[in-house]
Amino acid sequence: MAQLTYREAVARAIAQEMRRDESVVFLGEDVGAAGGVFKATAGLLEEFGPRRVRDTPISEQAVLGAAMGAAMTGLRPIAEIMFSDFFAVCWDIVANEIAKTRYMTNGQVSLPLVIRSANGGGLRFGAQHSQAVENWAMAVPGLKVVAPSSPADLIGLFAAAVRDPDPVLFFEAKSLYPVRGEVPDGEIVEELGRAKVVRAGADVTIVALASMVPRALAAAAELSRTHGIEAGVVDLRSLVALDVTTVLAELAMTGRLFTVEENPRLCGWGAELVSVLAEDGFTSLDGPLIRITTPHVPLPAADSLEDAALPTVARIVETVVKNTD
Amino acid sequence: MAQLTYREAVARAIAQEMRRDESVVFLGEDVGAAGGVFKATAGLLEEFGPRRVRDTPISEQAVLGAAMGAAMTGLRPIAEIMFSDFFAVCWDIVANEIAKTRYMTNGQVSLPLVIRSANGGGLRFGAQHSQAVENWAMAVPGLKVVAPSSPADLIGLFAAAVRDPDPVLFFEAKSLYPVRGEVPDGEIVEELGRAKVVRAGADVTIVALASMVPRALAAAAELSRTHGIEAGVVDLRSLVALDVTTVLAELAMTGRLFTVEENPRLCGWGAELVSVLAEDGFTSLDGPLIRITTPHVPLPAADSLEDAALPTVARIVETVVKNTD
Amino acid sequence: MTTTSTENTAGTQRTRLALYRQMVRMRGLEKRAYDLFVQGLVKGTSHLSLGQEAVAAGFGVAMRADDYTFATYRGHAHTLARGVPMTPILAELMGRANGLMAGKGGSMHLTSIPHGMMGSYAIVGAHLPIAAGAAWSAQYRGTQQVAVCFFGDGATNIGAFHEALNLAAVWSLPVVFVCENNVYMEYTRTSEITAVPRPAADRAAAYGLPPVVVDGNDADRVYEAASAALDRARAGEGPSLVEALTYRHGGHSRADPAKYRPAEEVAEWLARDPLPAYRARLLAGGAAETVLAAIEAESQAEVDLATAEAKAGPLPGLELVEQDVWADGGASWRN
Amino acid sequence: MTTTSTENTAGTQRTRLALYRQMVRMRGLEKRAYDLFVQGLVKGTSHLSLGQEAVAAGFGVAMRADDYTFATYRGHAHTLARGVPMTPILAELMGRANGLMAGKGGSMHLTSIPHGMMGSYAIVGAHLPIAAGAAWSAQYRGTQQVAVCFFGDGATNIGAFHEALNLAAVWSLPVVFVCENNVYMEYTRTSEITAVPRPAADRAAAYGLPPVVVDGNDADRVYEAASAALDRARAGEGPSLVEALTYRHGGHSRADPAKYRPAEEVAEWLARDPLPAYRARLLAGGAAETVLAAIEAESQAEVDLATAEAKAGPLPGLELVEQDVWADGGASWRN
Ligand SMILES: Cc1ncc(C[n+]2csc(CCOP(=O)(O)OP(=O)(O)O)c2C)c(N)n1
Ligand SMILES: Cc1ncc(C[n+]2csc(CCOP(=O)(O)OP(=O)(O)O)c2C)c(N)n1
Ligand SMILES: [Mg+2]
Ligand SMILES: [Mg+2]
Numbered sequence A, B: 001m002a003q004l005t006y007r008e009a010v011a012r013a014i015a016q017e018m019r020r021d022e023s024v025v026f027l028g029e030d031v032g033a034a035g036g037v038f039k040a041t042a043g044l045l046e047e048f049g050p051r052r053v054r055d056t057p058i059s060e061q062a063v064l065g066a067a068m069g070a071a072m073t074g075l076r077p078i079a080e081i082m083f084s085d086f087f088a089v090c091w092d093i094v095a096n097e098i099a100k101t102r103y104m105t106n107g108q109v110s111l112p113l114v115i116r117s118a119n120g121g122g123l124r125f126g127a128q129h130s131q132a133v134e135n136w137a138m139a140v141p142g143l144k145v146v147a148p149s150s151p152a153d154l155i156g157l158f159a160a161a162v163r164d165p166d167p168v169l170f171f172e173a174k175s176l177y178p179v180r181g182e183v184p185d186g187e188i189v190e191e192l193g194r195a196k197v198v199r200a201g202a203d204v205t206i207v208a209l210a211s212m213v214p215r216a217l218a219a220a221a222e223l224s225r226t227h228g229i230e231a232g233v234v235d236l237r238s239l240v241a242l243d244v245t246t247v248l249a250e251l252a253m254t255g256r257l258f259t260v261e262e263n264p265r266l267c268g269w270g271a272e273l274v275s276v277l278a279e280d281g282f283t284s285l286d287g288p289l290i291r292i293t294t295p296h297v298p299l300p301a302a303d304s305l306e307d308a309a310l311p312t313v314a315r316i317v318e319t320v321v322k323n324t325d
Numbered sequence C, D: 001m002t003t004t005s006t007e008n009t010a011g012t013q014r015t016r017l018a019l020y021r022q023m024v025r026m027r028g029l030e031k032r033a034y035d036l037f038v039q040g041l042v043k044g045t046s047h048l049s050l051g052q053e054a055v056a057a058g059f060g061v062a063m064r065a066d067d068y069t070f071a072t073y074r075g076h077a078h079t080l081a082r083g084v085p086m087t088p089i090l091a092e093l094m095g096r097a098n099g100l101m102a103g104k105g106g107s108m109h110l111t112s113i114p115h116g117m118m119g120s121y122a123i124v125g126a127h128l129p130i131a132a133g134a135a136w137s138a139q140y141r142g143t144q145q146v147a148v149c150f151f152g153d154g155a156t157n158i159g160a161f162h163e164a165l166n167l168a169a170v171w172s173l174p175v176v177f178v179c180e181n182n183v184y185m186e187y188t189r190t191s192e193i194t195a196v197p198r199p200a201a202d203r204a205a206a207y208g209l210p211p212v213v214v215d216g217n218d219a220d221r222v223y224e225a226a227s228a229a230l231d232r233a234r235a236g237e238g239p240s241l242v243e244a245l246t247y248r249h250g251g252h253s254r255a256d257p258a259k260y261r262p263a264e265e266v267a268e269w270l271a272r273d274p275l276p277a278y279r280a281r282l283l284a285g286g287a288a289e290t291v292l293a294a295i296e297a298e299s300q301a302e303v304d305l306a307t308a309e310a311k312a313g314p315l316p317g318l319e320l321v322e323q324d325v326w327a328d329g330g331a332s333w334r335n
Helices: A008-019 A044-052 A060-072 A084-089 A091-098 A134-138 A150-162 A212-227 A242-253 A269-280 A301-308 A311-323 B006-020 B044-052 B062-072 B085-091 B091-100 B136-137 B151-164 B211-227 B243-252 B270-278 B305-307 B314-322 C012-039 C053-062 C076-081 C086-093 C126-143 C160-170 C201-207 C218-233 C263-271 C274-284 C288-312 C317-324 D013-038 D055-061 D078-082 D087-093 D127-141 D160-171 D200-206 D217-235 D264-271 D274-284 D289-312 D318-322
Strands: A004-005 A026-028 A053-057 A076-081 A114-119 A144-146 A167-175 A180-183 A197-204 A204-208 A231-235 A238-240 A256-263 A290-294 B002-005 B025-027 B053-055 B076-083 B115-119 B143-147 B168-173 B180-183 B196-202 B204-208 B229-236 B238-240 B257-264 B290-294 C068-072 C117-121 C147-152 C177-182 C212-215 C240-243 D067-070 D117-121 D149-151 D176-183 D213-215 D240-245
Touching: A004 A008, A004 C086, A008 A026, A008 A044, A008 A150, A008 A167, A008 A180, A008 B151, A026 A044, A026 A301, A026 B006, A044 A053, A044 A212, A060 A076, A060 A091, A060 A231, A076 A084, A076 A167, A076 B044, A076 B136, A076 C076, A084 A114, A084 A134, A091 B085, A091 C126, A114 A150, A134 A144, A134 A167, A134 A238, A134 A269, A144 A150, A144 B085, A144 B136, A150 A167, A150 A180, A197 A242, A204 A212, A204 A311, A212 A231, A212 A256, A212 A311, A231 A269, A238 B091, A238 B211, A242 A256, A242 A269, A256 A269, A256 A311, A269 A311, A269 B270, A269 B290, A290 A311, A290 B270, A301 D318, B002 D264, B006 B025, B006 B044, B006 B151, B025 B044, B025 B062, B025 C240, B044 B053, B062 B091, B062 C263, B076 B085, B085 B091, B085 B115, B085 B136, B091 B168, B091 C212, B091 D127, B091 D264, B115 B151, B136 B143, B136 B168, B136 B238, B136 B270, B143 B151, B151 B168, B151 B180, B151 B290, B196 B211, B204 B211, B204 B243, B204 B314, B211 B257, B211 B314, B243 B257, B243 B270, B243 C274, B257 B270, B257 B314, B290 B314, B305 C317, C012 C053, C012 C076, C012 C086, C012 C218, C012 C274, C012 C288, C012 D087, C053 C076, C053 C147, C053 C177, C053 C218, C053 C274, C053 D087, C068 C076, C068 C126, C076 C086, C076 C117, C117 C126, C126 C147, C126 C160, C126 C177, C160 C177, C160 C201, C160 D160, C201 C212, C201 D200, C212 C218, C218 C240, C218 C274, C263 D213, C274 C288, D013 D055, D013 D078, D013 D087, D013 D274, D013 D289, D055 D078, D055 D117, D055 D149, D055 D176, D055 D217, D067 D127, D078 D087, D078 D117, D078 D149, D117 D127, D127 D149, D127 D160, D127 D217, D160 D176, D160 D200, D176 D217, D200 D213, D200 D240, D213 D217, D217 D240, D217 D274, D274 D289
Parallel strands: A026 A053, A026 A076, A076 A114, A114 A167, A144 A167, A204 A231, A204 A256, A256 A290, B025 B053, B025 B076, B076 B115, B115 B168, B143 B168, B204 B229, B204 B257, B257 B290, C068 C117, C068 C147, C147 C177, C177 C240, C212 C240, D067 D117, D067 D149, D149 D176, D176 D240, D213 D240
Antiparallel strands: A004 A180, A144 A238, A197 A231, B002 B180, B143 B238, B196 B229
16 A cells, blocks of 8 residues: 555556557556656656657647557557647547547447547646546547546556547546545556445535535535535546436435536536436436536636636535535 | 528528628638538528638638638628538637637727537447537537527528627428428528527426537427327527526426437536526425437438437427426 | 559559559449449549549558558548459448448548558548558557548648657658648649648658659559559658649539639649550550450449449448447446 | 837847846746745746747847737747746646636646747747747738747657748748747757757748748847747748757756856856847946846846745636536536
């Protein structure tokens, strides 16, 4: 057992997979010599050399196109898109090419690749460097979507993503990079598509993802302490595949469910999950399904404004209390 | 009153606005001399000349960047993205620049522009030329999103979009281009953000958009004829702003609601609408909220497969019957 | 059908007959595809390269069996050039179960991995970086494979072109970018919306590459240019950008009567049809009329048989709609 | 502060003093911005152009008051160059209500439409086509305005660069594209990932444009190049692509100690600091020490006052979070 930051977990996860499999290569902007602009990939160039760890031009379409072409022909590339906001400059390669090729070719083409990216707000970077866009990916058939909330999960889910035969978009919460957590020694491999109940609670259910998981847990503690409400907290971990079974089981127990999303309000993963529950979980519902999200606005840069925009522990607590009788 | 096709309505709508306002310009690939690849913009170059109707290179980022820069500086551009699938090659200009600039600049910049695009399937064009991506736009704060289902609505909503001070993404259902409809003579201007109850019905409510509206109406007729179920049909027309009031009123009356979406299943407008209703309309619900969508797959090219993938009248009827007691 | 460029030099009779055979087969296949639209048997759209056969043949014959081809929606000839039989091509256009992708891809996405046909891409420019990626993989694996990427004149103005060319040059990748300059994008003359006269060749220097322009209607010249570029790539000297000057005899797609083209221009290019010219050269070079006639007859028979087999193909099973989104064969997104 | 290029010719003392004053103000403002980070008063990130002042000054002085500036996240100096006061700039960096955008944009998005500062853009390459659009609008409206678009060496490898240059050339737009080549992208030498030695100038021919390289640390040379490009644009002769060779004295952003740069390289460029050199030239040219000292003192006072005013600024009201998504001032997406 070691204490690692979420940031350190990234390099350990990539190294674990590159040591295991020579066909795993890693490319992106400033990922090698500089060790990444978030310093999350430090040491990889030194260990694996410039043949396997490649610094690229500022050409996201070329970076992901190269990853796709390499994945079609025997490699298992890991590509970095520095900030997930930049998916917008290479969305065609992601949504029209990578996501659709296996299907269009009637299964001829496998694309075992992972695209990892720093996602979300909290660093006062403003509207073009702070977006949570995991829902952009969730809306496109053919992409698996993963977003870990802890260093241990990051390593285990990343390893599973690299070993998965399908393309995986791996969203790292940039606000969690400095956060420490217990990490078991040795190889860690998790399974994709499984949510985790990170807190048991029989009164209400709170479903969260990535950066919102610590906030949901803090809110649950506060609800228990000050309001006598025992909230179960589900860490979704994966959006595609979506672990509906785990969520339905919690809902069956509590009858009340809240989602906590970092992305702007419309068409987020919360909307999808709530819609699934409004159909398959209807008979379990004791009250409205409620989404707690960032308002449907671009993120402001000023610290005070950004803090007010993102879902806070206080807002989660208040919303749950207001809606629980 | 004239009978116009949805295709003819496009040119009439653009001409109506260009005649009215010299600051309205129109640009895109093959839109001028060729009159558009769908022949929807025929005659505009002849009437307004190459200064106001501009053929562009195959450079979608430049096309939308040019539209944005022009809108910032006094013009009201109409830009065409030939197929909405191609938003993926210029998504940064749409999602990171056009959508966010007014907010980031604290209201300094107005972007009165319209981006129109041929959206959706039905023409056997395959996975990269058939997508319904209105939900991509709905997920991004700062974009208004409109999708008409009839020639008359197309003209009125397009005029409103051109006159609107905010950026509007205008989705034309390419499968509707050949469809005829009654169009009043003279200038037509509608209001953005208003849904329309296109069929009254007190048993169940069906909410549809664009290409799915005719199918919902056909299904409603069949439900009445063969099953004695009176379905009200709501044509959403606009996703942002979303006319929740109209839908809630219908739901309050029927207690049962179905959405019919062309886009793939996850995170569509149906998910958003259902989630809103699961919260604000909870007390009206007599049963689960049910989404009828294309499965979460890229669209296949073969006619038989494409027909099986998109929501059909039969599937709508069957789903409603199965879920209505 | 594909032999390494070193075994051949342009002008050897064997190569020339292979080039002619390929052009005849491409012409025959696409003429038939056109007839099948007219009969309403091909749904959707389709983009023919009638008139551009010399480019596909010249490269196809010069490429090695394990090289990679990346094409656009205008990819029937390039697919045939890699050795893909006619039946699955026509069947795919017709949306049949015996189609190359069982009807799931359609005319714009012909792909056959076993033949090195790595896909036909319908978003302009997207496949250039993907081809660079396949070349990177070949370089990494040390296989001496080369990726050849075909695209049009109009595609030279889209961002992905620029990014792919720069990356390929910087990493010295074994990739050959081939611009089939057929004068038009869809309905617009590319010269009207491009800042330089030669949309590809005049950009080569921006990537430290030599400008290469070749007569795209002369199979021998294309074959030579292809061999040189392939050798350069295999020698580790990096990418090439080849601009082949050609013309499509018909419209952009089935929907297009191509009224926008001046009659003289069309007439001039029809006079430079790559097939009759090449046939004459072969005869002048001593080829027997009987040999050429046999090639033509064989090709015609192949087209007729493929047509019959494609027409006889059943419709794809509807279960295919929810298959092969994932490697497990399924499309499930939840448990 | 901004005067038309025709009134001036480089070398006139008035112009030179204006250039010097601007550089001194830019240097003073950004040094103070740096101190404010260290004090923890500037949150988030910030990108300084210390060492690159001659480019912003040379263009800023040459531009007309109604011309348009499009900058990157490294845009403090360009914003100042258009006449935006220091207080709202520093207040924006500090996230205060008296910030240029009341804190909603932040350091990377400085914008002041009344000053022709049309925005600072944080997605590499995105603002090149947007600047072309503003130039198109000026051409359409016949206003003789020119759009000037600043970007870095690393930005020359992204697709939007290619698309914007081609469109601007084809439409002969009044836009000047200025590549501030400061040798590095973030932490990577641009020469290591670019196919040509001059990332901008070596691409000019691909758009039918002449290559223009200027010493970006010499305000006079920049001013001349700027005037020529602006005149060309106003004369309807279309776009220019100017590559200005310069260097950032500090790291890419506040997070970056810039350890990746060889000490000799840094030393060499520090020796070519645009300010002391220009000061010496002014004195040699007959400017009075007292005049220069006055400029420096005034600038220092301006910086100190702006710092005090920015620090005194209140935090923005939280209601701003849901304001100005739409022209109606609100953020509502439903009724
Ligand atoms: C990004 C993108 N923009 C536009 C289109 C629509 N489109 C399809 S083919 C084509 C013309 C391409 O011209 P060119 O590159 O010369 O190839 P050709 O069709 O002449 O072989 C266009 C504009 C597209 N498929 N993708
Ligand atoms: C599309 C995109 N990719 C990557 C980044 C991250 N990024 C910000 S600045 C920068 C380096 C830009 O270098 P250059 O163009 O030389 O400008 P400079 O910072 O040196 O002024 C990078 C890679 C970005 N903002 N946008
Ligand atoms: Mg062409
Ligand atoms: Mg730089």
